[in-house]
Amino acid sequence: MSELFRYDFKIQLDFEQYKEVFGDNYGHTTTDYTRVYNSSLWFNQIKPQYSKLTIYYDHQEYIFEKLEYLLEKGINILSLIKPEPTEDKWNFRSILDLSESMLIKIKESHYYLHDKQPVVLTIDNISILDPGGFMYNGRFTLTENAIQHISNYIKYTFVAYIEDKDPLLYENNNRTVRLGPVAFKLMFEHQYEAIHGREITIIRDPYLVFTEESDEVSAEEFILLGTKVCQLMSLFWEKRIDFFHAKVRIKPHEKYRTKELIKYSEPTSDKSVDSYLERKLETFYNFIERIDYDAFCAHELLVADTTTRLIRSKEVDSISRFMIYYNIIEKIRNYCMATPIKDNQLTIKEEYSFTVGKRKRDNIIKDAIKSISSIVEDSDVKDFEANASNKVTFIRKTGLIDQFSSLISFLGLDAEDYAIDFQTLIRIRNDIYHGNLPDENIPEYNHHMNSLIYDMLLKLITY
Known part of the structure; x- marks a missing residue:
C-alpha cells in the first residue's frame, strides 16, 4: 500500500x-x-x-x-x-x-x-462523503500500538506456495464479538514485498472492522462505536490505541453511501506487553464479552479519564505514579458518591455501631454532653444544656480510611485481596505531599493500587 x-x-x-x-x-x-x-x-x-x-x-x-x-x-x-x-x-x-x-x-x-x-x-479531522458502496459497515485503521497485540491472535509464517492458499497466514485465533448494537473483530491486511532465500518482508496494517449489517446505526454512530472500541483497547492493553482513518457505511436511502474520516492521532509507540486485564482475562475478546454496554456508556467519561491517567503513570517515576494512583482512587470515590451505580449510590458509613438502642444511645450522649457544663461559663450554661440535644450526631466517622473502605465494599471488592493498608496509604500520600520521602516499598504499593483501580473499573462496566 x-x-x-x-x-x-x-x-x-x-x-x-x-x-x-x-x-x-x-x-x-x-x-x-x-x-x-x-x-x-x-x-x-x-x-x-x-x-x-x-x-x-x-x-x-x-x-x-x-x-x-x-x-x-x-x-x-x-x-x-x-x-x-x-x-x-x-x-x-x-x-x-x-x-x-x-x-x-x-x-x-x-x-x-x-x-x-x-x-x-x-x-485535521476531514470527512469525505462518497456515493459508492463499501463492503463493511465500518473499517478503522488503527495506530501502531495495536499491531503487537493483534499478532497474538493472527500469526504469520512462510511455508510454501499452495494454489488458493495464503502462504503467510498459519494461525488465526481471531473472532467476532458484540459490543452494544454491532459486532466487530480486529484484523490485519497484509502483503509481502520480496522473497530472498528464506527471508520475506511482511507488511501488516491493523484494522478494526464492524462486520454485521445494521441499518439502524448511522455513520456518526459507527464512528462513535469505533471510538469506544479504541477506548476499551487502550484500557485493556494499558497503552494509547486510536484510529486515524475510518470508512463507514451511511444508512440506506441516503444520498451518499459512504463516509470517510481522516484525523490526526498522536503517534505514541509503546512496546510493553504486560497488562493487568490481559493477565486476568487472557484475551481482549473475553474482556469485551463481559462488558455491560449500557454501564460502559454511562461511565465512559470516567473510564476515558482514568485510562489516560493510567497510561501517563507508566512514563513517570514511582513516587509520581503513586500520587496518580491515589488521585484516581479519590476520583472514583467522588464519582461513586455523586453518580448512581446500578441504581445504588455510594454513601460513606459515618455512624458508629452501638450496643444499645437509638433512644438509649441518644440519652446517654445527651447526659454526657450536659456533664461538660461544669466547665462552661455560668452565663452560657443554660444555653449550652438547651442545645445539647442538637449535638448527638456529631460523633461520626469522617476519615479517609472509612471513605476508602466504604468504596471498596460498595463495589463488592475485598480490601484484603490487595494487601493495602489504607492508614499507611494515606500517611505515604501525606509524606509525599509535604516533600518527605516515605520509607515504604512504593513500587509494591503501586502494584496493588494498580490492581485495585482496574478491578474497580471492571465492577463499574462489566456484568
Whole structure:
C-alpha cells in the first residue's frame, strides 16, 4: 500500500459572505467573489499525519492573501470551502465535509501546476462523503500500538506456495464479538514485498472492522462505536490505541453511501506487553464479552479519564505514579458518591455501631454532653444544656480510611485481596505531599493500587 493517497475535488470558495469584510482590499475587479477551483487532498494511509488540501488558482486572484486576511480577522476560513454546485440531481460526486475540521496552518506555495498557483491548508479531522458502496459497515485503521497485540491472535509464517492458499497466514485465533448494537473483530491486511532465500518482508496494517449489517446505526454512530472500541483497547492493553482513518457505511436511502474520516492521532509507540486485564482475562475478546454496554456508556467519561491517567503513570517515576494512583482512587470515590451505580449510590458509613438502642444511645450522649457544663461559663450554661440535644450526631466517622473502605465494599471488592493498608496509604500520600520521602516499598504499593483501580473499573462496566 502506498503511504500517501490523493483525492481530487472540485471545490467552491465562497467569499461572497465576507465581501463587506474585504472592503477595498483585494477588490472584486480581480475575480468573482465565488468561484470553483481544482483541489487535491493528500493524506497518509499508513500512519497518523495531518492532511493537506491544496487549492490551485490564478495568481492574480490573490487567494492566499484573501484567506490570510480573513484568518487575521478571526474568521473560520474552512467554512468558505464548499462542494462544487451541480444542477444534475443524479450526479453525485465525492465531496469534502469540513464542518468539523480544524485548520492547523496555511502556506503559500510557488510550485505552479499548469500555470496555477497552489495554496496549501494543513487540516485535521476531514470527512469525505462518497456515493459508492463499501463492503463493511465500518473499517478503522488503527495506530501502531495495536499491531503487537493483534499478532497474538493472527500469526504469520512462510511455508510454501499452495494454489488458493495464503502462504503467510498459519494461525488465526481471531473472532467476532458484540459490543452494544454491532459486532466487530480486529484484523490485519497484509502483503509481502520480496522473497530472498528464506527471508520475506511482511507488511501488516491493523484494522478494526464492524462486520454485521445494521441499518439502524448511522455513520456518526459507527464512528462513535469505533471510538469506544479504541477506548476499551487502550484500557485493556494499558497503552494509547486510536484510529486515524475510518470508512463507514451511511444508512440506506441516503444520498451518499459512504463516509470517510481522516484525523490526526498522536503517534505514541509503546512496546510493553504486560497488562493487568490481559493477565486476568487472557484475551481482549473475553474482556469485551463481559462488558455491560449500557454501564460502559454511562461511565465512559470516567473510564476515558482514568485510562489516560493510567497510561501517563507508566512514563513517570514511582513516587509520581503513586500520587496518580491515589488521585484516581479519590476520583472514583467522588464519582461513586455523586453518580448512581446500578441504581445504588455510594454513601460513606459515618455512624458508629452501638450496643444499645437509638433512644438509649441518644440519652446517654445527651447526659454526657450536659456533664461538660461544669466547665462552661455560668452565663452560657443554660444555653449550652438547651442545645445539647442538637449535638448527638456529631460523633461520626469522617476519615479517609472509612471513605476508602466504604468504596471498596460498595463495589463488592475485598480490601484484603490487595494487601493495602489504607492508614499507611494515606500517611505515604501525606509524606509525599509535604516533600518527605516515605520509607515504604512504593513500587509494591503501586502494584496493588494498580490492581485495585482496574478491578474497580471492571465492577463499574462489566456484568
